Amino acid sequence: MIGRAHRSDTHGGLPVRAEINVTSLVDVAFTLLVIFMITAPILQGGVEVTIPQAPAAPLQVSEGIVISVDRDGQIYVEDDAVTREEFDATIGALVERSGAETVYVKGDRDVAYGAVLWVIGTLKEAEIEAVSLVAEPEPDR
Numbered sequence: 001m002i003g004r005a006h007r008s009d010t011h012g013g014l015p016v017r018a019e020i021n022v023t024s025l026v027d028v029a030f031t032l033l034v035i036f037m038i039t040a041p042i043l044q045g046g047v048e049v050t051i052p053q054a055p056a057a058p059l060q061v062s063e064g065i066v067i068s069v070d071r072d073g074q075i076y077v078e079d080d081a082v083t084r085e086e087f088d089a090t091i092g093a094l095v096e097r098s099g100a101e102t103v104y105v106k107g108d109r110d111v112a113y114g115a116v117l118w119v120i121g122t123l124k125e126a127e128i129e130a131v132s133l134v135a136e137p138e139p140d141r
Contacts, residue, residue: 064102065095066134067123071108073115084118092126102130 068076075087077094095103103123107116116133123131 064100064104064130064132065098066104066106067091067119068106069108069111069115069119071110073111075115075119087119088122091122092128095126095128102132103128104132104134106134 066078070076075082075084077087077091082090105116105119105123107119120131
């Protein structure tokens with residue numbers, strides 16, 4: 001190889017290597033993974049409702065609409081607060097439009113029984129048959 005000089009020969013140093021240093025990339029990826037693992041449960045959102053405990057198996061919420069009634073009797077469809085009049089006027093069309101198979105009702109343990117019963121009655125009047133009440137399973141004794 002007369003007449004061809006290697007790059008390391010001209011500068012007297014180490015040869016240039018075309019490699020990517022992935023150490024910092026892996027560090028960033030793991031940091032993001034940890035951040036997402038910590039924040040994912042927080043971002044689930046929803047209405048803050050203290051669900052009563054009952055002897056029931058844990059409910060696997062499939063695709064459906066969640067209706068919550070907080071301790072003050074405020075009704076929420078998913079995360080949106082609605083009045084009783086709005087709920088009564090729109091819930092049937094909303095369930096039909098969403099194609100939800102089941103409507104899940106979450107009532108705070110401190111809310112008046114009548115508030116949750118009114119929601120269930122309104123769902124039945126709207127001819128929504130698949131209504132499930134959400135409860136926390138009792139701890140093992």
